[in-house]
Amino acid sequence: MYVHFPWCLAKCPYCDFLSVAADRADIPHQAYASAVIAELERRVEVLGQRRLGSVFFGGGTPSLWQPSALGRVLAAIRARFEVAPDLEVTVECNPTSLDDGRAAALRDAGATRLSVGVQGLDADRLKFLGRLHDPQGGLSAVRAAVRSGPERVSADLIFGVPGQSPRQAQDEAATIADLGVTHLSAYALTIEPGTQFGQLARKGRLPLATDDAVADGYLGVEEALRERGFRHYEISNYARDGHVARHNVGVWRGGEYLGLGVGAWGTVVLDGARLRYRNGVVPERYLAAEAWTRVDPWRQHELVRELEPIPAETALSERILLGLRLAEGVDVEAQASALGVNPWPAERQSARDDLLRRGQLGRVGSGYAIPSEHWLHADAIIARLM
Numbered sequence: 431m432y433v434h435f436p437w438c439l440a441k442c443p444y445c446d447f448l449s450v451a452a453d454r455a456d457i458p459h460q461a462y463a464s465a466v467i468a469e470l471e472r473r474v475e476v477l478g479q480r481r482l483g484s485v486f487f488g489g490g491t492p493s494l495w496q497p498s499a500l501g502r503v504l505a506a507i508r509a510r511f512e513v514a515p516d517l518e519v520t521v522e523c524n525p526t527s528l529d530d531g532r533a534a535a536l537r538d539a540g541a542t543r544l545s546v547g548v549q550g551l552d553a554d555r556l557k558f559l560g561r562l563h564d565p566q567g568g569l570s571a572v573r574a575a576v577r578s579g580p581e582r583v584s585a586d587l588i589f590g591v592p593g594q595s596p597r598q599a600q601d602e603a604a605t606i607a608d609l610g611v612t613h614l615s616a617y618a619l620t621i622e623p624g625t626q627f628g629q630l631a632r633k634g635r636l637p638l639a640t641d642d643a644v645a646d647g648y649l650g651v652e653e654a655l656r657e658r659g660f661r662h663y664e665i666s667n668y669a670r671d672g673h674v675a676r677h678n679v680g681v682w683r684g685g686e687y688l689g690l691g692v693g694a695w696g697t698v699v700l701d702g703a704r705l706r707y708r709n710g711v712v713p714e715r716y717l718a719a720e721a722w723t724r725v726d727p728w729r730q731h732e733l734v735r736e737l738e739p740i741p742a743e744t745a746l747s748e749r750i751l752l753g754l755r756l757a758e759g760v761d762v763e764a765q766a767s768a769l770g771v772n773p774w775p776a777e778r779q780s781a782r783d784d785l786l787r788r789g790q791l792g793r794v795g796s797g798y799a800i801p802s803e804h805w806l807h808a809d810a811i812i813a814r815l816m
């Protein structure tokens with residue numbers, strides 16, 4: 431289950447997630463919870479009973495949400511599904527809205543995992559990224575999550591920012607890891623077309639890190655975390671034993687997930703057909719009283735702006751694309767057989783054989799994986815198998 435919370439205190443210039451800037455006092459905390467619960471109830475009418483392994487509150491900034499409102503949504507979800515005894519409940523948190531009190535309140539509301547968007551530990555770089563917190567704010571938030579929140583804590587870092595040395599990327603990963611987090615995600619700064627950074631880049635007014643600097647930052651982070659006993663289990667993700675993000679792994683393995691909330695994406699199997707949908711992106715429409723009681727949530731309209739069947743061939747390509755980002759790789763034949771399609775059309779087969787010859791693809795059990803020394807070039811390798 432993915433629940434999207436669409437508000438943030440400000441819009442970061444690199445961010446292309448669906449988020450709307452708002453003051454905390456102006457956010458309709460309880461009304462949004464009620465609308466999400468209304469959507470949930472309508473969707474489960476058709477979906478029926480399913481087993482739920484994880485809930486991910488993403489955004490936006492879900493740590494801005496009043497914990498009582500978030501807890502109400504979680505209670506409704508728990509009541510309508512058969513839940514795994516060790517249900518993973520992640521809440522994404524921004525340092526500007528996470529202290530001891532909030533971490534404890536989220537834990538008490540049912541969160542089992544907090545994920546803190548630290549992004550960096552350098553004041554100028556944080557300013558460049560449009561973040562509202564300083565390095566101390568990021569560190570304090572992680573300490574609060576570790577001290578007062580649930581047992582599992584993750585942090586996000588961005589590397590490959592212009593002016594950032596590989597050594598800084600490495601030291602920041604080490605500093606965060608030493609605070610006691612159990613999981614860390616490290617992403618290279620990417621410039622997305624629809625963002626403020628995208629516009630500046632088009633006009634040639636955004637400084638950019640070189641590819642070599644980005645690669646060195648990636649290797650620096652990896653070294654710091656491997657030395658500290660973290661396992662590099664996905665290209666951008668590291669975890670201590672037993673602490674992988676189960677929600678994300680489920681998605682990367684091609685699992686179904688129900689998306690709730692403004693702009694949420696979901697992928698479910700209904701009557702044997704695999705469907706992908708995206709909810710409407712305008713909070714006011716989503717919040718309109720009774721909105722979800724008037725519509726069929728499994729059809730396209732103002733509340734569900736996209737709804738499309740995913741052909742089996744496309745589903746297999748997506749599973750290869752996501753599975754090859756994982757150290758465990760992907761069992762292409764098993765996935766193809768479950769989907770009823772040919773795993774190795776001639777072109778993919780010849781690309782596979784070539785990649786195996788070059789050592790850019792390896793066998794793991796009955797599946798295939800990209801050896802970690804080639805992860806820096808994973809996009810190009812995966813593209814050959816599409």
Ligand code: SF4
Pocket residue numbers: 437438440441442445446447449489490491524547
């Ligand atoms: S806080 Fe996160 S979701 Fe919100 S604008 Fe910044 S990067 Fe995007």
